[in-house]
Amino acid sequence: MRSGAKAAVIGGAFIVVAGGVGWGAYNVLDGITGGGGDGGTSNVSSKNEVKSGPLSSDEVDKTAKDFLKGWAAGSEPTDVAQLTNNPADAATALDGYRAQAHVTKAVITPGKATGATVPFTVRATVSLGGKTKPWSYSSKLTVVRGLTTGRPLVDWLPTVIHPKLTKTSHLVTSEAPTPPIKAVDRNGKELTKAKYPSLGPILDALREKYGADAGGTSGVELQIQSDGDSVPGTTLLTLSKGKAGKLRTTLDANVQGAAERAVKEFGEASVAAVRPSTGDILAVANNRTDGFNAAMLGKQAPGSTMKIITAAMLMEKGLTGPGRPSPCPPTVMYEGRTFKNDGGFSIPNGTLTQAFARSCNTSFIKWIDDVKTNGRTDEGALKKEAEEVFGLGMDNWKTGVTSFDGSVPFASGGEAAAQYIGQGTVQMNVLNMASVAATAKNGTFRQPVVVPQSLDGRDLAHASRSLPSSVAQGLRDMMNVTATSGTGAQAMASLSGYKGAKTGSAEVDGQHNPNSWFVGFQEDCAAAAVVQAGGHGADAAGPVVAKVLAAD
Structure with a gap:
């Protein structure tokens, strides 16, 4: 659509203001950077000069003014887009602002620049089919120097048009594709x-x-x-x-409310809660700067909370049990990789319960050579346990919305040993680990759901077998010891009744502090939380889980 047609649609209704004063034909954008207007500086360098170095306040002022004025005045998008460092994408977005989003009026008010970044507010009117509503929001742009021309240009990002836009999304005003x-x-x-x-x-x-x-x-x-x-x-x-x-x-407003409040206490935190007896999801909450639903879609190492699955596998193999020996030396080596316990502690002549409750890494890894199938070391046994008993890693969960159901890929050598303690190639999110705690509590995997299966008759995932009753009871007993006298005791102290827990700390390359993980159950509610760089499991994730469990 050419500029003449746009002028007929817009009717001059777009306008840029500074300090509440409308733009005239020759106004200067005073007050954006604190400079004195454009000072005669041109956006275009001379033929023989390519400017370099930091931008002046005058260059930032004039570039921001020209771009915002052109956008607000309904100028030809391809012309306005030339003031950016990505004219093709900018022109498409600017054209769609009116042609698809149906914005018919707008007042754009620049704020005070911080360096080369200029914030601004938009007060617009959106109209379609006789329906009209005001629309206000804030955004910002940054002025940069063109790489080849040296010209000051708006650094084009979709967020210039609206802060929630991405490279793969656009604004549309229409009859909604689906009813509310x-x-x-x-x-x-x-x-x-x-x-x-x-x-x-x-x-x-x-x-x-x-x-x-x-x-x-x-x-x-x-x-x-x-x-x-x-x-x-x-x-x-x-x-x-x-x-x-x-x-x-299946959500519970009380539990959801508690989850929302709990994650707000930590940056980059997620929590999920499920009903062990049914698989009903009671709460899902995230506190993340990117808005990502990490609780259901996240993929990261779960740390020592994975030892619930490892312990179940060791007990099913008949290698050890809650009261049976499971030595815990300070370090252990497997296939050239050395593993140690946090702080280098050891438990001489320890039992599996002690190793579980204190989260001893070496105690679990020491068993890997004894995990055999048909007389041979079975490095895929953990993957099999995760799939067949805990319903993980088969990409078949149908919660009602898109979710990730965990991954325990086959691994060998030191990588297989790392999986035993929830490191290496194991990937989980808090919904997965809440389900693990729920399976331990219930003895049988129930696929988590956020809407009842009866709503659409979808096929839910099923585990091929339940935990033997003795193994399930052993897991519950060890989790109960962890919650009452082990690493999870302080976090779970406020909860009464029968309860269980497992702490975890997941090391991340390049991250000073590990991710804090915690899973727990109280009666017929299980929950899991992760706090990025939160340290030990009981320090950050533990209190989040405890508050969610207390709300059920």
Whole structure:
């Protein structure tokens, strides 16, 4: 669409203001950097000179002014895009701002620059089909020097247009692809993004998958939509509401609320809680700067919480048991790799319960040569245990939304030994590890679900066998000792009743402190948490789990 056609649509309604004053034909963007306007500085160097070095405040002022003024005035997108270092992508985004997002009016107000970065606010009007709503947000741009021309240019990122845009998403105003939903918890209490922010990605995904069948009707919405089909749209503005269909989930508002509050106490933290007897997901919460649903989609080493699975495998092999010997030396070597305990502690003549409760690495790794199948060392035994008993690593969970169900790939040598203590190539998230604790508590794997299976009749994952009753009881007993007198005792001290726990610390290359992991259960609730760089499992993740368990 050429500029003449745009002028007819926009009608001069776009305007940039500085300090509340509208732009005229020759206004200068005073006050952005504290400089005195453009000072006669041109954005374009002379033919014989390619400027270099730091940008002046005048260059930042003029470049920001020209870009924001062109954007707000409805100028030809390809012309405005020439003021950026990626004209092709910028032109597409600027054109879509009106052609797809249907923004018909806008006032853009720059703020005070910090160096070469200029914040600004947008107060816009979105109109479609007779429906009109105001829309306000803040964003920022950064001015850089062109690599080949030396010109000051806006460093193009999709976030210039809107802070939530990415390279693979765009703004669209239309009748919503799916009707809205009114998601409720297991007791009928409404679950909203405003009250439970962590549920945002999950509620979007539930709407995408079940909205058409929940009985609602679509309204007109401004959404961020992915260029692919894998990510549900995120609604930024509702022009007309439509009618929400009711969707019952397995979540528990009380537990979810506790989870939301608990993760807020730590940066980059995630927690999940499930019902061992049914697999119902009671809560999922994240506190992350990137908004990623790491609780269900994360992939990282779970540290010593993995010893629940390792212990189950060793007991099923008949090698040891809660009261049986499991020596814990300070260090142990396997296939050229040396493993040690935190702080170098040892437990001479120790039992498996003692090794489990104090999280002794060497005690578990020492058994690897004795784990045999048909008389030969079986380095794939842990993978088999994870799949056949704990339902992990087969890419077949159907929780109701997209999730990752863990990975324990085949490994040999020192890598196989590292898996025994939850390091190396093992990958889990907190939903996976909450399920592990739930399986230990229940004795049988129940695939976690966030909406009932009866909603759509989907096939749930099943483990091929349950834990032998003696092994399940042994795991519960060892987790109970850990929660009452072992490494998890302080974190679990406030909880009464029958309880169990396992701590974990996962080393990460290049990270000073390990990730803090903790899993626990109390009666018919199991939970797991991770805090990035949180240190020992009981220090950060432990209190998160305890607060979630206390809310059930």
